Amino acid sequence: MTYRIQKEARKESLMLNMGPSHPATHGTTRIMLELDGEKILNAELEMGYLHRGFEKTCENKTYFNLLPYTDRLNYVSPLINNLAYVMTLEKMLGIESPERAQYIRVIMCELSRVCDHLTALAAMCMECGAFTVFLYKMKAREFIWDVMEQTTGARMTTSYIRIGGVKADLHQDWRTTLKKAINETRKVLKDIHGLMSKNKIFLNRTRDIAVVSPEFAINYGWTGPCLRSTGVNYDVRKAHPYLVYDKLDFEIPLGERGDNYDRYMVRMKEMEQSLRIVEQCMEKLDKDSSPGKLMAKGIEPAEAIRTSRVKKAEERIKLSPNLEGAEKDKYKDILFDGKKYIVPPKEDTYTNIEGLISHFKFFMKGHGIRPPKGGVYFSVEGGSGELGFYIVSDGTDKPYRLHLRAPCFHIVSSLEEIIRGHYIADVIPTFGSMNMIGGELDR
Amino acid sequence: MSETIIILIKVVCALVWFLLITLYLTWVERKESAVIQDRIGANRASILGIRIIGLFQPFADAIKMIFKEDFTPRFSRRFLHNLAPFISFFFVAITISAIPFGDVLRIGGQEIKLQVMDINVGLLFVLAMLSLGIYGIILSGWSSNNRYALIGGMRGAAQLISYEVALGLSLIGLIMVYPSLNLSTIVHYQGELLFGWLPKWGVFLQPLGLLIFFFAALAETKRIPFDLPEGENEIVGFFTEYSGLKWGLFMMTDFMEVLIVSTLLTTLFFGGWQVPWLAADGFHFPWGSEWLLPHGIVVIFQVAAFNIKVFFFCWLQILIRWTYPRFRYDQVMDLGWKLLIPLSLANIVATAILLSI
Numbered sequence: 001m002t003y004r005i006q007k008e009a010r011k012e013s014l015m016l017n018m019g020p021s022h023p024a025t026h027g028t029t030r031i032m033l034e035l036d037g038e039k040i041l042n043a044e045l046e047m048g049y050l051h052r053g054f055e056k057t058c059e060n061k062t063y064f065n066l067l068p069y070t071d072r073l074n075y076v077s078p079l080i081n082n083l084a085y086v087m088t089l090e091k092m093l094g095i096e097s098p099e100r101a102q103y104i105r106v107i108m109c110e111l112s113r114v115c116d117h118l119t120a121l122a123a124m125c126m127e128c129g130a131f132t133v134f135l136y137k138m139k140a141r142e143f144i145w146d147v148m149e150q151t152t153g154a155r156m157t158t159s160y161i162r163i164g165g166v167k168a169d170l171h172q173d174w175r176t177t178l179k180k181a182i183n184e185t186r187k188v189l190k191d192i193h194g195l196m197s198k199n200k201i202f203l204n205r206t207r208d209i210a211v212v213s214p215e216f217a218i219n220y221g222w223t224g225p226c227l228r229s230t231g232v233n234y235d236v237r238k239a240h241p242y243l244v245y246d247k248l249d250f251e252i253p254l255g256e257r258g259d260n261y262d263r264y265m266v267r268m269k270e271m272e273q274s275l276r277i278v279e280q281c282m283e284k285l286d287k288d289s290s291p292g293k294l295m296a297k298g299i300e301p302a303e304a305i306r307t308s309r310v311k312k313a314e315e316r317i318k319l320s321p322n323l324e325g326a327e328k329d330k331y332k333d334i335l336f337d338g339k340k341y342i343v344p345p346k347e348d349t350y351t352n353i354e355g356l357i358s359h360f361k362f363f364m365k366g367h368g369i370r371p372p373k374g375g376v377y378f379s380v381e382g383g384s385g386e387l388g389f390y391i392v393s394d395g396t397d398k399p400y401r402l403h404l405r406a407p408c409f410h411i412v413s414s415l416e417e418i419i420r421g422h423y424i425a426d427v428i429p430t431f432g433s434m435n436m437i438g439g440e441l442d443r
Numbered sequence: 444m445s446e447t448i449i450i451l452i453k454v455v456c457a458l459v460w461f462l463l464i465t466l467y468l469t470w471v472e473r474k475e476s477a478v479i480q481d482r483i484g485a486n487r488a489s490i491l492g493i494r495i496i497g498l499f500q501p502f503a504d505a506i507k508m509i510f511k512e513d514f515t516p517r518f519s520r521r522f523l524h525n526l527a528p529f530i531s532f533f534f535v536a537i538t539i540s541a542i543p544f545g546d547v548l549r550i551g552g553q554e555i556k557l558q559v560m561d562i563n564v565g566l567l568f569v570l571a572m573l574s575l576g577i578y579g580i581i582l583s584g585w586s587s588n589n590r591y592a593l594i595g596g597m598r599g600a601a602q603l604i605s606y607e608v609a610l611g612l613s614l615i616g617l618i619m620v621y622p623s624l625n626l627s628t629i630v631h632y633q634g635e636l637l638f639g640w641l642p643k644w645g646v647f648l649q650p651l652g653l654l655i656f657f658f659a660a661l662a663e664t665k666r667i668p669f670d671l672p673e674g675e676n677e678i679v680g681f682f683t684e685y686s687g688l689k690w691g692l693f694m695m696t697d698f699m700e701v702l703i704v705s706t707l708l709t710t711l712f713f714g715g716w717q718v719p720w721l722a723a724d725g726f727h728f729p730w731g732s733e734w735l736l737p738h739g740i741v742v743i744f745q746v747a748a749f750n751i752k753v754f755f756f757c758w759l760q761i762l763i764r765w766t767y768p769r770f771r772y773d774q775v776m777d778l779g780w781k782l783l784i785p786l787s788l789a790n791i792v793a794t795a796i797l798l799s800i
Contacts, residue, residue: 132480423771
């Protein structure tokens with residue numbers, strides 16, 4: 001197969017194939033370059049190396065079962081993917097999660113956003129040669145992942161945000177871990193500002209490189225930090241507020257020139273705003289929850305199951321640590337009150353027959369969550385832009401059609417135009433500043 | 444006969460010193476970067492369970508590299524491909540022979556210069572050998588028959604040739620001040636005092652020359668922020684197609700260049716083996732007091748001073764390497780041709796005017 005670029009190339013220019021396996025194409029993407037020495041005359045981008053048929057697979061999964069699959073889209077901020085899918089489904093079902101669950105969701109999503117930005121900038125800085133900065137950012141991410149691990153039980157494939165709420169309440173030590181994560185991230189951000197933001201070499205490398213005008217960005221369907229770096233004030237959290245974002249106080253940092261440096265700077269500032277949001281949510285949650293409320297009390301699960309064989313177990317059951325905060329009496333705080341849409345509490349499933357039946361009813365083929373017929377689109381502000389799900393339901397327990405609007409697809413598509421005329425060394429930071437995530441891009 | 448033996452011993456000692464320090468420079472680089480980046484660094488290599496903070500790591504690395512498959516791609520130009528790393532390695536390794544480690548050592552009525560070869564044009568010899576190292580890069584890039592390697596080789600050649608000019612010009616001021624090209628003579632001149640108390644080191648007489656030389660020399664070492672020929676995130680590097688010990692030789696060359704640059708900085712600008720106010724018979728302090736020392740101790744002081752200065756500059760270079768991002772190709776050229784070369788010319792003019800007054 002001959003590519004467009006091969007047909008158009010001048011005879012005397014050097015063709016260079018960057019990728020699919022190249023150290024800097026995060027995941028696998030292929031950039032074909034036509035070079036005149038170091039200058040790029042023409043470029044062609046080929047994506048799809050990580051295509052796994054996400055949308056088609058989802059048509060064969062029930063609404064509840066495909067939730068873990070959304071973790072694998074943007075694997076740097078899986079919680080936001082969960083949220084986008086779950087919110088779409090909630091809109092379809094017409095349900096809303098309790099306020100506490102909404103605050104927890106906001107905390108987790110903002111932490112994910114910080115993670116996402118940290119990873120993107122870490123890669124971008126490393127591609128400019130600053131390996132130390134990369135590791136500093138990875139260090140900050142580690143503290144944030146501690147919070148996530150404690151809350152969700154997993155670091156990467158969390159599946160924490162559930163239809164109607166969240167899987168479990170916060171861990172009883174969440175305040176200490178979260179405060180530590182915020183402080184450490186702030187420290188790292190300060191270090192990074194010192195190392196990179198005013199660094200002459202970094203400025204030379206990123207200022208006025210790959211400049212994008214607002215019109216160009218909008219035409220290509222850019223969203224998120226990349227769009228905001230061009231000066232367009234569009235953030236889903238402000239434009240179409242969801243969850244409790246309208247009650248929180250935060251700013252949308254904007255860039256001026258739309259070059260690589262602005263994309264870097266917007267992300268840096270956005271992380272600070274995200275940390276602000278998390279702190280506000282923390283205060284709000286402090287008010288309506290005492291630490292004692294988060295303690296798991298009661299009898300051991302094994303004992304409860306044993307008694308339930310003889311008579312109905314009445315006492316509270318203490319659950320295992322990995323389900324901490326998922327007890328039945330916390331359901332009202334963290335999940336929508338409606339049996340049809342949520343997994344029945346484990347205490348009931350294992351100790352009484354009604355609970356077992358409702359558990360089966362929830363998971364049985366053809367039963368479970370069956371939204372009304374019709375299509376729904378809902379989008380949230382993901383790490384690299386507007387992350388939207390479009391779901392068409394035909395009334396069964398599986399989606400008839402599911403479409404994902406991946407933010408980086410639109411951004412990365414424009415790469416070949418904006419790197420034209422620059423140098424080979426500019427391809428990689430530009431690519432890094434777009435935050436291409438293979439899982440989300442190729443679906 | 445005895446002279447031959449002495450020269451042989453000197454060659455062996457200098458080479459062992461050079462290679463051993465180079466090996467341990469890899470360890471220092473790992474540990475220093477680890478400290479900078481909040482990591483622990485390599486500490487797993489052990490002999491019979493003894494680790495001593497990873498001091499065996501360089502040997503483990505060497506053994507690993509020796510036993511790795513030495514792979515030559517089928518599409519490469521085999522002879523040149525094999526030759527390139529040796530050229531690179533040889534021309535850097537040979538420069539150490541011109542560096543003075545200390546003054547003369549007197550044993551049994553014989554005077555031994557602590558320098559392998561006291562070449563009359565030592566400075567030119569060192570610069571020439573460093574320049575010849577370019578051939579290793581160009582040949583490896585060309586003979587690999589790989590576009591990434593080719594771009595790396597071309598970048599390397601362009602960068603080294605450009606900075607060779609600045610490197611040479613920055614030293615002309617120095618040669619005007621210490622009217623000699625002989626490295627040991629230059630060091631001897633630096634033992635004199637300025638205003639009766641300040642050592643006449645190059646750093647005080649040629650501060651601008653030092654800066655230019657340092658930048659140009661950093662570029663010569665091909666490490667971040669000047670690691671364009673390698674540029675592992677962009678073009679993978681001119682040694683993309685090398686493996687095993689041949690790749691190891693390129694890596695060794697890098698570290699040896701760091702060491703050579705440090706020794707040159709020490710020798711030319713920081714008094715070489717000179718300790719301030721230390722003469723052949725002991726210290727003569729500017730405030731009048733004296734501390735007379737036997738000959739052996741003085742020589743030890745000199746050699747130790749040389750080593751400490753060299754290690755300091757190695758440390759400094761590694762610090763720079765792990766702090767800064769990488770330049771872009773055109774920016775490196777701009778820096779070299781538009782800033783360093785005019786500055787070094789200005790330095791020559793200023794030195795000439797000052798000397799004539």
